[in-house]
Amino acid sequence: MPPTSSPAIEDYLKTVYAHTEWQPDAITPKALADKLGIAPSSVTEMVKKMAAQGLISHVPYGPLRLTDAGRERALAVVRRHRLIExxxxxxxxxxWDEVHDEAEILEHAISDRLLEAIDERLGRPRRDPHGDAIPSAAGEVASEPFVLLSDAPVAHVxxxxxxxxxxxxxxxELEGRGIRPGVEVEVTDAAGRLVTLQAAGEAGELTxxxxxAIWVTA
Incomplete structure (x- = not known):
């Protein structure tokens, strides 16, 4: 990471990037404030600072978008977080339910040398325990067509x-039901507030x- 980076800027960049990773709409300043748990006025000031550094493209009251430089920095932070997890x-x-908060702390502290050693020891993993893509050191991100399980039609596999x-x-809850990244599921019913499916060889229902909260291949 650049020597001028700060944990606050890294958190902003990561949050803006993550917002559009699984859906197309850009994040608004209010949504960013809600996700970070801080006052909108604080977001306004930081966005101005990041825009001046060429990290975010922003017009008053409009959505926030990462510049190329901002995306590059964001991917470096995301890579750290997901490798640590x-x-x-x-x-x-x-x-896998315990690692997020620990990674939030460690991602700002470990050196590039240690991160590279972790990546090598783990065999250059492409996805973290939750299935999120781990960007490569060159900033490449694996992706494939997907659909939210809650939106999948009946008979979708x-x-x-x-x-x-x-x-x-x-x-x-999902771990107890054997539902993890890599498991094949089939939607057998999708009526009302419940989704009924076959997963890990067993039938079950999910709200x-x-x-x-589950993305499956399209």
């Missing part, structure tokens, strides 16, 4: 690509809220 699960015995890590309780 993967390392904590594979090497340190953490559950797909492989779980990604599960949101925003709610540890959801991760624990649409839980199903909306």
């Amino acid at each position: 993967t390392w904590l699960v594979r090497e340190m015995g953490y559950g 797909g492989r779980v690509i990604r599960i949101s890590d925003r709610d540890p309780e959801v991760l624990r 649409r809220e839980v199903a909306s």
Whole structure:
């Protein structure tokens, strides 16, 4: 990361990037403030600072978009975060529901040398424990067509690509049901608030809220 980088700027860049990773709409300053848990006025000041550094493209009251330089910096932060999560699960015995907050701290602290050593030891993984793509050192990101499980039609068969890590309780529930990235699921019914499916060889039901945290191949 550049020597002028700061944890606050890194958090902003990562949040703006993550917002559009799985859906097309750019993030608004208010949504960014909500995600970061800070006052809108603080976001306004930081956005001005980042725009002056050429990291964000922004017009007053409009959505925020990363510049090429901002995206490059964001991908470097995302790479750190997801490699650390993967390392904590594979090497340190953490559950996939426990790693997000630890990675939030460590991503700002470890050196590039240690990050490279972690990447090499793990065998250059392409996805973290939740299925999110780990950007390469060159900034390349793997992607494939997807659909939210909550939006998938009846009879849709797909492989779980990604599960949101925003709610540890959801991760624990899905782990107990054997639903993880790589598992094939089939939607057998999608009526009302429930999605009924076959997963890991067993039938089960998920609320649409839980199903909306799961991305499957299209």
